Amino acid sequence: MLKVGIMGASGYAGEELLRILIKHPGVKITALAAKIDTTPIYKLYPWLKGMLDLECGDMKAEELAEKCDCVFLGLPHKVSMGFAPVFLKKGKKVIDLSADFRLRDVGVYEKWYVKHECPEYIKKAVYGLPELYRDEVKKADLIANPGCYPTSIILGCAPLLKERFVDTEYIVCDSKSGVSGAGRVPTQALMFTELQNSFRAYKANEHRHMPEIDQELSCVSGKKIEVNFTPHLVPMERGILSTIYLKLKKEISEKKALELYNDFYKNEYFVRVMGEGVYPDTKNVVRQNFCDIGVRVFPERSMAIVTTAIDNLVKGASGQAVQNMNIMYGLKENMGL
Amino acid sequence: MLKVGIMGASGYAGEELLRILIKHPGVKITALAAKIDTTPIYKLYPWLKGMLDLECGDMKAEELAEKCDCVFLGLPHKVSMGFAPVFLKKGKKVIDLSADFRLRDVGVYEKWYVKHECPEYIKKAVYGLPELYRDEVKKADLIANPGCYPTSIILGCAPLLKERFVDTEYIVCDSKSGVSGAGRVPTQALMFTELQNSFRAYKANEHRHMPEIDQELSCVSGKKIEVNFTPHLVPMERGILSTIYLKLKKEISEKKALELYNDFYKNEYFVRVMGEGVYPDTKNVVRQNFCDIGVRVFPERSMAIVTTAIDNLVKGASGQAVQNMNIMYGLKENMGL
């Protein structure tokens, strides 16, 4: 039985890790830490009452390390990079849900975030998108778990990009996220009354997930890509839908494109390519680790419109983290998911 | 006091017309028709109880014509074209909320809809977007009230298109609509339980509003335009947000672009250009006739991202219809709105 701990258990990613791990047949949750006064975890999450008898509090990293084999970091960026090395030095495996080790170029990281405190660890980290990097994940000690928007966009673009069908000059990624993506810190903008009838864009071409998307799409396509990326907030709890507009430079029919996607993902349990003319819907992936992909091609316009749906807290965060854990420890990839 | 009637009072556009007209100081609602058994209107819309003492039923067009000066048609396409001539021949003014008279080229209409029964009326109709066609609206007897998606997109594109800043080859319009846009006929897909956690695209590049958008953007820009248009359904009652990606072929800064928009709409009460860096939000236009526009420009990418917000039932339908009525009858344009 694998012993796992969560550092940063008081945010939505931490809560979702608990929801998944508590029913995972291969693990035992042995330690929970968060910057709060020590309290039984069910006081923080009343839905856990009777299910998990563990305290959560401001535990030291060293102490938490003693109690587990694998540590999930559900911390804000900048905080994660302070803790990851502590665990790694003690021989623990770390799955970091923050952005701290996702960007391979420390300069890009520092441009979008803050000064990096341990850049030497960046190259040890594996970008934890199993559909692209499964072999590296198997051997990794430090996983940089992908961002929610990037997951939805990279999986949607990869097949057409890899096969060089896309004019990479002008990619449009229009993403829409449920509100849990904005985190658990209360602000007026996130109140129920402010959001129930609200739909809006924010941070067009200025969101921190953009360099992560650019990095991975560039890797896949072999050329430098800069996407246009506009995130939006949807009045629902969970789910991301990304609508991706890809201008095509080589001809392909919708049928052939679907074959390409089905073939590309033929061994992937967690990617489901929709049938002809079917659009993914966030409701079909809620609380699941799937990424649903719909592909439409308009040859007369040289345009592909790809839509993808994930649960931002699952395939976009904690579910993918557990998928990575399963791979790292040789468990069945979909165990507990 | 202007006497107005509504044909097709049992749909959402009809209901919204009632909501607006009942408080409009310049009109009196004198007749209501719908394909239902005759009933006091408050039985259909309980919120009207005590406010309007009128029956609604399967009244003949001729009979309804007797009772009013101006008729709103809140009917499905194809049904409208059968009634409009009846009223026009009796010297009534008609504001048609369907698509029947919006497309100037009858061939385009027949490709996307059905055979047109009275194509001779198409050229008599004025496309009722006052911000572009106010002078024509003033003199019109038959208004083709614009579609909801087209309104949000045309107003968002017009200034940059008119001034030829846009590479018209590749325009992306990604629109998101509240559920009332899907109408009032019950289907399983529109049930509350199916939609609360649902976000999805539908009819990418196949929605009937697309030829209408193409027609008007072509008019504004002076060249044939074919946009890429993907509508989405948002789990909220009202509101459309359109995110429009315009590739720029001439340089312009964000500041200059905002000036351009402010100048273009300087006499328009119902268009509000947001300040620098501010994104429109559907909640700010709910139950109002405004179109809010936010403009972001990324010169280093030659890209403008314009977002617009309207209430699909107001500026996207019934509010705009009343705005047109106000103009046609020389009332203050924002009276009752």
Place this chain on the structure above:
Amino acid sequence: MLKVGIMGASGYAGEELLRILIKHPGVKITALAAKIDTTPIYKLYPWLKGMLDLECGDMKAEELAEKCDCVFLGLPHKVSMGFAPVFLKKGKKVIDLSADFRLRDVGVYEKWYVKHECPEYIKKAVYGLPELYRDEVKKADLIANPGCYPTSIILGCAPLLKERFVDTEYIVCDSKSGVSGAGRVPTQALMFTELQNSFRAYKANEHRHMPEIDQELSCVSGKKIEVNFTPHLVPMERGILSTIYLKLKKEISEKKALELYNDFYKNEYFVRVMGEGVYPDTKNVVRQNFCDIGVRVFPERSMAIVTTAIDNLVKGASGQAVQNMNIMYGLKENMGL
């Protein structure tokens, strides 16, 4: 044109006052105050952009008094009582939306709230429920505008209580409120993500509106009443539904009870008694000043179940305040509502 000001314009009651007053044909909004840095009001409420050109800031009461005839106080309890006398001494009329002047017995006030600073004003205040106290409202200088829950419950009970049909020993009031009732201060409990799937009771028999309900029902019935009152939070923006269980000590049929209600409210524009077997629905009173009442009687059980629906921000707060203003100034009672 009546000049009105709002002190405490930054809460939901203040916002709703703006929504109503801005279209009210008999008033001009001349001053806005709130404990914030001075800012154009549309920055606080973007939906107001283009509609009201006024600043809002930390204006002194004396200064605000100079600018208006009638002042609305949208302040928290305890704060109101400090300001009301300032305005009254300057001959202004005051409509106070807080609880500070609602409870006639200062001892009861101080038990449930805090020490009262100006108890001498309590007896000058009129409890602003026009359906019960219209004559007093006409002559009042200081209105204690009723609470939202009390409005929904008092109007629902009054006819049966007044006519002594009710066993007053055991009244159950089970109320459900939309989230805006909880105010505009952000807390984790009020975040969208926490509330979308949440329904819960709170403060059973401990809510501060309970003594207000007891006071008014005791007045109506002529004997001391203590209700059982459980409020609940509903995942919607607006609306209160109260379900009231009245044990009957005299026989009455449902038909007769409906007649009693219709008769009791026959001159009341804002009270709508539903037809036989019809249940009020909050959606029918959203953004309106109506109170809808449904009456069911089960003679074989000696039980009446009355349900009432109001918009907590309108008939439950700002709409009722404007109704009171209309009465105080001899305007048509439903003007602007």
Place this chain on the structure above:
Amino acid sequence: MLKVGIMGASGYAGEELLRILIKHPGVKITALAAKIDTTPIYKLYPWLKGMLDLECGDMKAEELAEKCDCVFLGLPHKVSMGFAPVFLKKGKKVIDLSADFRLRDVGVYEKWYVKHECPEYIKKAVYGLPELYRDEVKKADLIANPGCYPTSIILGCAPLLKERFVDTEYIVCDSKSGVSGAGRVPTQALMFTELQNSFRAYKANEHRHMPEIDQELSCVSGKKIEVNFTPHLVPMERGILSTIYLKLKKEISEKKALELYNDFYKNEYFVRVMGEGVYPDTKNVVRQNFCDIGVRVFPERSMAIVTTAIDNLVKGASGQAVQNMNIMYGLKENMGL
């Protein structure tokens, strides 16, 4: 591996059975039937794509019986009673989610529903509320799975009723249900646009779950009970909260009452008694089989107010059905739940 089938897989209870059973480690779903054209089940429920490779169609009961050991009936009342005997005669165990075998007195059933076709089976059926009837469930071949409202009310009342604290003359049960409780057949009243801002009561003292509540509370208390029961519809997908007002005829403190509840349910995994002053919230039981109970007592009023929360589709239907199955087959009671 237990082989299970679902008859009536196309409703919400059937869908929820699939959600639970597909991850249940002790069963294999072997047959699905519904009154639809035969289709892969993932076409009906797209979220199942890739998870279950089974067809669903208008299969005969006899045919379905061949394929499984245990049959769940997710059918409307009246339809269930036609099928249950078929399976029972073939030696299969049946868990019926309809009302057909819940009411022990066939006269009561026929008063509230329709003529019963196989009354001889009623006495063979066990009312499947394990917290009250676990021993009977163990030996049962036919389970009458309780209604959603009754489950929430019976569990909330049982301890105080059993110990004779309650004046049984006047019990008030005010229940609020998420929309999935209204089923999956589309009607205008259940459309998203109609419900998002809607809260209303319906069928006060006329709901078919009332005789079921009366029957079980009478059993528990040993005297004939007739409750007052008002159900309401809440604009959320899942969850029931019941607020129960119990007049006390014997004194008890809140502390003692909590002890009583904790003791009564001390061996029940699926009942969670909240701590002092804590109110259950539907969000904490969503997609879980728990019933959360909060107890408040007001000795000076001789009043207890009990609130209970369940997921109407889980503990209120399919989860409880699986709990019953686990008990019947000697599996761990919370397996797969």
